[in-house]
Amino acid sequence: MHKRIDGSQRRRIHGVRCTAPKPAAADRSHQHCGKYELRELPLQIDWQSYDPGAFHDEMIEGPGAPRSTAQQLAAYLESLDRKDLDGKKLAARLAIKTMGISFTVYSDGQNIDREWPFDLIPRIIAAREWETTRRGLEQRVRALNCFIHDVYNEQKVFRDRIIDPALILDSVNFRPQCVGIQPRHKVWAHICGTDLIRDENGRFLVLEDNLRVPSGVSYMLENRRVTKRVFPELFENHRILPVTEYTQELFDMLASLSPRKQAYPEIAVLTPGIYNSAYFEHSYLAQRMGAELVEGSDLVVEDDQVYMRTIGGLSRVDVIYRRIDDLFLDPAVFNPESVLGVPGLFQAWLKGNVSLANAPGAGVADDKIVYTYVPDFIKYYLDEDPVLPNVPSYRCCNDSERSHVLANLDKLVVKPANESGGYGMLMGPRASAAEREEFARRIKANPRNYLAQPLISLSTVPILGEHSAEPRHVDLRPFILQGADSYVTPGGLTRVALVKGSYVVNSSQGGGSKDTWVVMGEGDAVPGS
């Protein structure tokens, strides 16, 4: 009995030391309390000297002046000394390593499982502003789904001359095999990751819609978990909208697609396997949903029904959340070389015996040229005004716009229509003359494949640098679900260009990420209540 009391006391003391905000100071002195000790140490973060330059900074409005939603966070960060901050950094790195949060990079013929690059300082978005953004995202995905369904069915959008049919029917993402299909709820893109940026005025703009196999949501969820481990004390003073219900929402959405009416539809996440860069995410989502994580070789199609090979024999699958590109889904229909897919899967889907999310062919709207038409689609299909604006864009397939692009290559960003991950782009203002010439040649050779946009001065947020807080550019990827109902993540995945001045936020190219908080102010009501 005596021992027990002793043990619990020790644990309690230990607990206080671990979570108290000033462990360093408390350790050092028996005489002073932590506060006094702290003032004698050099501070590491000083918002007075933080300078984002001409960019819109989301946290700091002017020298030493945090925006109203970020005031508490800014003050808290300023109160930490170097030792605290170093300790927090280390704690975050350890948490990421222990939790096994990783992404895979393929380089030099080898797959490397790398730790997820994470910055400690959360990014803050006001709940009121987010509410508008959320509506805009929902609206956008609704319109996109109307468009995809129309393209594969009635094709009204062509007859009404909203868009040139050639732009769609010749697209590499158009799947003639899907014509005439009626998926449940007429939804094709069930999971969408839409990339947003803020311009120099702090306004959210849509950069692109990812409708094929958007990834990153697991990192959004894990970023929150890491922040909770490292800064538990911050969560007491802020009203931060939780993100954890995403996997539940995803599960419900997928279940709503089941072709069989039964209480427990069998849902599987189809992954290309452990060498895929997003394997961590596939496994994570399957785990959180209690779904099976399957590889192509785990599935077999018999009589147009899809089965998994289990220890008890074959077992029927109702819904597949596939994380494999269309062209690899079924070697019998698409790429015959694919070893990732399942022969007969497409036919089973055609017959309505299995649901695929996203539906094959949904990628037809994941195209940077189609992107430029989304505001038109919103008006055409929904008869609404777009809530979220696009980045102004020039279509190179249009003669006059192309001439403008070619004449202004040094001022514009040129993007290929169908690349993801930030590859194959030209950053005009930063490119060499030779690079610009090369792009001019490519544009002339294949105008359909390019669009150009002015270089938007991306907003910045502070990251914890070596010596102080430093401004870095960010974007934001919220995730939108659409099945019978729709759902938008509060916030999303913030990607940050860790290199000073860089706009490249992709984790495969030196980007990192941050936890993203949608924070309610004093008078805000809980959304949805």
Added chain:
Amino acid sequence: MLSRVAERIYWQARYLERAENTARLLNVFSNLLLDLPDRTTLGWSDLVRITGASETFAQHYQAANETNLARFLISDPCNVSISAMLANARENARTTREVMPTEAFEGINELHYYAQSAAGKADDRSARNEMLEHIIESCQQIFGMLAGAMSRDAGYAFVRMGRALERADMVSRMVDVGARKLFAMLEDPAAPPEFAETWQGILWMSVLRSQSAYQMYRQHVRRRINGEDVVCFLLHNEEFPRAVIHNLTTISKVLPRLPNHGEVAELVNLARIELKHSHVPELVERGLPERIDHLQIHFAAIHDAISRTWFLPRT
């Protein structure tokens, strides 16, 4: 449960258990050698033999001495070292995260990184002991987390089967080496007969210790430690969780949770019957090594049947 997932869970449990047993073995062996006089014929090469990796060892190392053995078994990139086993366990865990309790994965992940970083401690005896003990504790902890958080469904059945079969196998190897060394000592003309009994005691005590069996043995067998009783205890004791028969029983008990378990059940039963009917005093006199070889053939057959029944139906 997917066949592929079942297979990985099973192997993950086997690798974890193998890593733990290898750590035990190395720890006990280091201590044992301190107790035995220089002239005994027990040496580091015996340790290689237990792990069944003599050939691999010979390819990479020249002398079977303490440093080489410790490096070989702790950090060598080949498959028999603890760090390689933990890397395998972790890889299997990484690909079955969706069915494993998160904390167990985190435990395995952490242990893997620990083993990688602790490779340098192989040379120094006291650092090594500390490291091996940490590994043993962590493995126990991970199995504890699995036991505490996994539903008693097919997934957990594969954890238990993998662990039990690996354990039975490792224990039988330990008994085998103990017996072989005993014969060698008894026949060694250089060994002063007056010490033979003491050495025997020390040897068998170490075998027991390597399986954390010393205390339980003492409670069950109330007389001076001798080979016959130890072998009997480690092979035949139904109550002791590391005894071979106990582990075979464990497998039989989890089988009803799995579909189509007929063939495996039959093979396990066969192994149990044969084990029960072997008469230990005679075995220790002569024929124990052959008998152990025979047991291992049984284990291999059980493994093959498990694999055939639940893992293989893939194209």
